[in-house]
Amino acid sequence: MQEKVLNLAVVGAGYWGKNLVRNFATAKRCSLKFVCDLDEKILAAQKKSFPAVQTTTRLDDVLADKTVGAVVIAVDVPKHFDVAKRCLESGKHIYVEKPLTLTVADAKELVELAAKKNVKLMVGHLLEYHPAVNFVKDMIDTGKLGRLYYMYTQRVNLGIVRKNENAWWSLAPHDISVICYLFGSQPVSVSAWGQCYLQNGIEDVVFATVKFNDGKMANIHCSWLDPHKIRKMTVVGSEKMATFDDMEASEKIRIWDKGAAVKKDTVASYPEIISLRFGDIVIPKISSGEPLSLECAHFVDCVLDDKKIRSDSLDGLRVVQILEAGQKSLKNNGAPVSTEDLL
Ligand SMILES: NC(=O)c1ccc[n+]([C@@H]2O[C@H](COP(=O)([O-])OP(=O)(O)OC[C@H]3O[C@@H](n4cnc5c(N)ncnc54)[C@H](O)[C@@H]3O)[C@@H](O)[C@H]2O)c1
Known part of the structure; x- marks a missing residue:
């Protein structure tokens, strides 16, 4: 055929x-x-x-x-x-x-x-097509990171400075899409802060916080006015933590067996004990397909x-929808903007 x-x-x-x-x-x-x-x-x-x-x-x-x-x-x-x-x-x-x-x-x-x-x-x-991101997605979906707490992304470099969009619209779509993809849900609000240094009305740097109604949270830092070239994200779960560094040639993912557990104590003077766990750091082999x-x-x-x-x-x-909510927040000094009524 x-x-x-x-x-x-x-x-x-x-x-x-x-x-x-x-x-x-x-x-x-x-x-x-x-x-x-x-x-x-x-x-x-x-x-x-x-x-x-x-x-x-x-x-x-x-x-x-x-x-x-x-x-x-x-x-x-x-x-x-x-x-x-x-x-x-x-x-x-x-x-x-x-x-x-x-x-x-x-x-x-x-x-x-x-x-x-x-x-x-x-x-x-x-x-969403990056093999390293899909490795982390698989760990999340199979429960290996435990309960998801929060994540943060950094996408900063010197350039490319755009004239018809700010750093939020130019850089954050990648982070927003990956946050929603990994968390498997839709955020309820966005708060974003930024500043325009090079061109009037066009933010060069933005810090944004995206909140979900089940307590999960994500922070995005994007900038085209930064000395470092960083393409990194960190995901924190109750059992393990994962980092993805896209600037690394081969060791892009690290899985950290680190965490904290809150235990009830029978001794009355300390009702709760927080124990910290410092375990191994694993660097898994990731398939090398070009995203x-x-x-x-x-x-x-x-x-x-x-x-x-x-x-x-x-x-x-x-x-x-999240970009537009973030843009409204940017213009209102970081006031949280609901994403729910926009869809
Ligand atoms: N996925 C990524 O990592 C990534 C990276 C950079 C840019 N982008 C996206 O790629 C797109 C293009 O960005 P760019 O940096 O390549 O911009 P660019 O300005 O370098 O290229 C745009 C091209 O489109 C052409 N063009 C404009 N209007 C046209 C029309 N009506 N018909 C035919 N051609 C037309 C222009 O002549 C120009 O060559 C944007 O959506 C941008 O967000 C994605």
């Missing part, structure tokens, strides 16, 4: 989009038919690397081609909504880079349109085999 193949187009082949072009050009079960970008120089470079791919500055060329089943969108974020909407209206499955849109209202419209057209909508929440190629393969498989996408339209909407 002949293998099904998905014909694809990538729209936006700039800093990030060129990675998507490279991955989809070599991924199994798909054929990259078009690269579309407004910049002729970018198109010329892509044509040189992939001579069989058609290049165009006109999205209409892509949409008019009935053999193109899916469009991968990596244009700048303020244009996500318009490009995604046009692709959905043409009945194409879409993969949109993070964040899905800049407002909850726009994200909801895309989610509804994708459902109406019966096509897939995936959002590029890359970390982006795993993410691209997942999209192709889900479209061709009609399977549920991990970072689907509702996941994309949830991240935008």
Whole structure:
């Protein structure tokens, strides 16, 4: 039997989009038919690397081609909504880079349109496809970390300084998506503090706290104005703790057999004793798959085999909802903003 193949187009082949072009050009079960970008120089470079791919500055060329089943969108974020909407209206499955849109209202419209057209909508929440993150997810789901308490993420570096979005919208989508993925639930409120040093009204650094109604909590620190390049997260459970350091070449995960237990004492003078446990630190071997190629393969498989996408339209909407709540909090000096009434 002949293998099904998905014909694809990538729209936006700039800093990030060129990675998507490279991955989809070599991924199994798909054929990259078009690269579309407004910049002729970018198109010329892509044509040189992939001579069989058609290049165009006109999205209409892509949409008019009935053999193109899916469009991968990596244009700048303020244009996500318009490009995604046009692709959905043409009945194409879409993969949109993070964040899905800049407002909850726009994200909801895309989610509804994708459902109406019966096509897939995936959002590029890359970390949900990272083998190291999935190692931690498996430990959580099988109870090895015990009861989850809290986690924190650090995503800081010097650059890239963006002009049309702040550090919260540019960097935090990854952290928000991974927090919701690992915790398996939806937060109830966000408090965010930040400052604008380089450009008026655009926060360079943000500290945000996300709370869940079962007592779990997560903190996000993101900045493009920092001396360190850190891509790290720490998850604290009642039995064990886990750290993920994406800057480490091979030893990305450490599992810490550390914890604290509260015991009732029979001696009346100390009603409770807190005992601390300092055990082994284990560095597990993690499979070496490139997260982006795993993410691209997942999209192709889900479209061709009609399977549920991990970072689907509702996941994309949830991240935008938390971003929007965080943005409101940023403008109100960190006052907690409920996420519940936004969905
Ligand atoms: N997953 C990740 O780790 C990651 C990292 C960086 C960026 N991104 C995302 O990738 C997207 C693009 O970011 P970037 O840094 O590559 O931006 P960029 O400005 O480098 O690239 C955007 C490209 O889109 C093109 N473009 C704009 N409007 C277009 C249109 N209507 N039709 C065709 N082409 C159009 C531009 O010419 C440009 O080449 C954003 O959504 C961003 O959030 C994701």
